[in-house]
Amino acid sequence: MSRASNRFDTKKVNSELVTLTYGALVAQMVKDAENTDDVSKQLERLGYNMGVRLIEDFLAKTGTGRCMDLKDTADKIQSAFKMYLGVQPNVANWSPGGDEFSFILDTNPLTDLVELPDDLKNLKYCNIICGVIRGALEMVQLDVQSWIVQDQLKGDQNTEIRVKFIRRLEDAMPAGED
Amino acid sequence: MCDQSVFEIFHSELVNYVIQNNETQLKNTSKTHGEDLSNLEYIGFSTGFRIIERLTRELPRFRDELDTMKFICTDFWSAIYMKQIDNLRTNHQGIYVLQDNCFRYLSKLSNTKQYLDLSPRYVTFTCGLLRGSLANLGIRSIVTAEVQTMPSCKFHIQVQRN
Amino acid sequence: MTVHNIYIFNKNGNLLYYHEWNRLKQTGMTREEEAKLMYGMLFSIKSFVNKISPVDPKDGFLYYKTSKYTLHYFETLTGLKFVLNTDINAQGVRELLQEIYNQVYVEYVVKNPLLNLSEPIESEIFKAKLDALVKQSPVFLSRVP
Numbered sequence: 001m002s003r004a005s006n007r008f009d010t011k012k013v014n015s016e017l018v019t020l021t022y023g024a025l026v027a028q029m030v031k032d033a034e035n036t037d038d039v040s041k042q043l044e045r046l047g048y049n050m051g052v053r054l055i056e057d058f059l060a061k062t063g064t065g066r067c068m069d070l071k072d073t074a075d076k077i078q079s080a081f082k083m084y085l086g087v088q089p090n091v092a093n094w095s096p097g098g099d100e101f102s103f104i105l106d107t108n109p110l111t112d113l114v115e116l117p118d119d120l121k122n123l124k125y126c127n128i129i130c131g132v133i134r135g136a137l138e139m140v141q142l143d144v145q146s147w148i149v150q151d152q153l154k155g156d157q158n159t160e161i162r163v164k165f166i167r168r169l170e171d172a173m174p175a176g177e178d
Numbered sequence: 179m180c181d182q183s184v185f186e187i188f189h190s191e192l193v194n195y196v197i198q199n200n201e202t203q204l205k206n207t208s209k210t211h212g213e214d215l216s217n218l219e220y221i222g223f224s225t226g227f228r229i230i231e232r233l234t235r236e237l238p239r240f241r242d243e244l245d246t247m248k249f250i251c252t253d254f255w256s257a258i259y260m261k262q263i264d265n266l267r268t269n270h271q272g273i274y275v276l277q278d279n280c281f282r283y284l285s286k287l288s289n290t291k292q293y294l295d296l297s298p299r300y301v302t303f304t305c306g307l308l309r310g311s312l313a314n315l316g317i318r319s320i321v322t323a324e325v326q327t328m329p330s331c332k333f334h335i336q337v338q339r340n
Numbered sequence: 341m342t343v344h345n346i347y348i349f350n351k352n353g354n355l356l357y358y359h360e361w362n363r364l365k366q367t368g369m370t371r372e373e374e375a376k377l378m379y380g381m382l383f384s385i386k387s388f389v390n391k392i393s394p395v396d397p398k399d400g401f402l403y404y405k406t407s408k409y410t411l412h413y414f415e416t417l418t419g420l421k422f423v424l425n426t427d428i429n430a431q432g433v434r435e436l437l438q439e440i441y442n443q444v445y446v447e448y449v450v451k452n453p454l455l456n457l458s459e460p461i462e463s464e465i466f467k468a469k470l471d472a473l474v475k476q477s478p479v480f481l482s483r484v485p
Contacts, residue, residue: 008233008257017258018185020228021303024221025192032199046191052457053190056450057183059417060442066417084184139418171351171419173383183451190453286451292464293454300453 015086015109022110026125040124047131048138054084055136066140070165073142074101077133077163085109089161099165108152108159116153125153129161141169182260189283193218193299215302222306223313230311233257243337246315247274254311272337276308277330284329297325301333308333343480344409344425346470348445350458351419353379357461361474363425382413382421402434416441430479439477444469 029039058064058080067073074091081103082088089103110126124130130146137144143166150160196218233254240246251263255278265277283300287293301323309321318338325331345360355375367374382401389401403412405428412430414422414437422437448466449455455463474480 007237007253010257010260013229013233013257014182014185016229016232017225018188020225021185021188021192021221024224025195027224028217028221029195032203042195046195049191049194050184050187053187053450054183056416056418056420056446057187060446064417141419171383186451190451193453286448287454287465288463289465289468296454 011086016112019109019112019114022128023114026123030120030123036120036122040122040127043124043127044131044134047128047133048135049131050128051132051135051137052139054080054132055139058083058136070098070101073137074103074163077136078103080136081105093160093162095164101163102149103161103163105159105161111153111159114153121154124148124151126151126159126161133161133163138169141171143167143169186282186286189300189303192221192303196221197299213298215298218299218302219306219309222303222308223310224306225303226307226310226312227314228310229307230254230314234315240315243272243317244268246312246317247276247335250308250311251276258307272339274335274337276333276335278333280329281331284325284331288328291327294325294328297328297331298323301325301331305333308335341430341479341481342427343430343474343477344427346425346440346474347375347378347421347423348461349375349379349382349421349423351421352458353383354458355379355460357466357470359467359470361480378423379421382423386415412437414438414441420445426479432477433479436474436477436479440470440473444473 026039026043029042033039033042064076067076078089078091086109087105087107089105091101092104093102094100108126110129114125116123116125126148130148133146134144145164145166147162148159149162150156150158152159196215197213200214240249247266247268251266255261255263259278259282261280263276264279267275281301283304284297287300305321305323309319312319312335320336320338322334323331324334342362344363346358347355348357350356358371358375369377386401390397401413403410408428410426410428410430412424412426412433414434420441422440424433424437426433444466448463448469449457449461452463455461
């Protein structure tokens with residue numbers, strides 16, 4: 001067992017591992033759940049649980065400082081996409097008030113090799129990403145909503161993930177102080 | 179840079195999902211037996227079945243069963259777990275024992291007896307992954323895992339001959 | 341040099357972990373009361389430091405020092421609070437706290453799915469890794485002054 005070889009591009013293998021395992025999980029969820037909406041919700045929740053942990057990994061690895069504004073936050077999430085998913089989405093479609101924006105993905109490793117059958121056309125397959133964003137930002141005191149606007153699995157040109165800023169969360173006061 | 183942490187954290191949530199789903203199912207049927215991880219094993223199986231296809235597409239055929247196992251222990255394991263299997267044993271009659279002294283999904287949990295009873299949750303996906311990969315390479319098997327002290331783990335592969 | 345003790349709080353002020361190495365004097369309070377007092381002080385001093393600052397406070401509160409010990413404070417963007425008490429000559433404690441977060445907390449708490457992030461940390465491997473990291477640091481030299 002001396003061969004210290006690495007015959008494979010581990011980066012690529014890992015990305016495929018995520019894609020395939022995710023696909024197998026979604027298939028299992030579809031079997032378990034009563035309806036497609038429940039699956040979409042569960043995927044979002046699973047993403048949320050990942051987000052609250054992944055943010056710590058991201059902060060530890062990148063040494064990122066506090067964001068100046070939402071634009072800064074969007075840029076940081078963009079780099080997190082690159083780091084964790086291996087793709088760099090565009091940040092676009094800012095709302096006039098500057099409190100809403102989108103990530104546009106030309107390619108999405110999660111949906112590589114995936115095709116949705118007709119009875120699952122309502123499934124929000126990539127909802128896990130929305131959940132990760134919501135969970136991660138909540139941990140840095142940003143309450144946001146995130147949802148899928150366009151979906152390549154439904155024949156759209158790109159995958160578009162929308163993020164809307166709701167409010168800043170405050171640090172908890174110690175008990176007994178006001 | 180593509181990061182291992184994503185899969186590590188995703189794997190944890192995968193385990194949580196299967197366990198929570200079991201709990202709701204059990205509540206509905208009011209059964210009370212041990213933890214059923216077969217869905218987790220199956221998710222591993224289908225992942226392994228498909229990923230090995232992509233990994234071996236451009237490789238020459240394996241000479242024999244042992245050659246296949248060696249591939250699993252080295253290239254396959256390091257592509258997925260960032261290290262090789264530390265020890266491979268076989269009785270040359272279809273039983274293989276793959277020992278990983280620091281198995282990735284156990285390495286953060288414990289290096290003592292603490293949480294030992296929960297270790298099956300974190301090795302079952304990989305049992306399925308092995309079984310699925312081997313199945314696609316034409317080897318039918320039963321794969322089980324044995325954990326005595328985390329983070330070390332032995333995967334027992336029993337090849338089914340007929 | 342020496343390290344006296346460590347407190348880790350979550351963003352809501354719950355004590356997640358406490359450990360002491362060379363602590364020479366106890367407060368006489370329960371650990372719970374002591375933690376509450378500590379968190380209250382941190383909360384106040386943080387807001388005071390930021391409020392009163394004549395310039396952009398940037399990192400805010402970092403440490404305070406008496407003639408006998410220094411309390412070092414490190415807060416992550418996620419609101420985790422690490423407090424390390426050392427002797428007054430200790431150098432590089434901020435780096436040590438950063439390492440505790442990066443190499444021990446993130447690896448052995450965040451990546452241990454059996455731990456709930458808002459509950460006290462009961463993992464033995466976390467305790468062992470933290471102890472090892474602190475003891476191998478130059479800040480730690482168990483000779484008590």
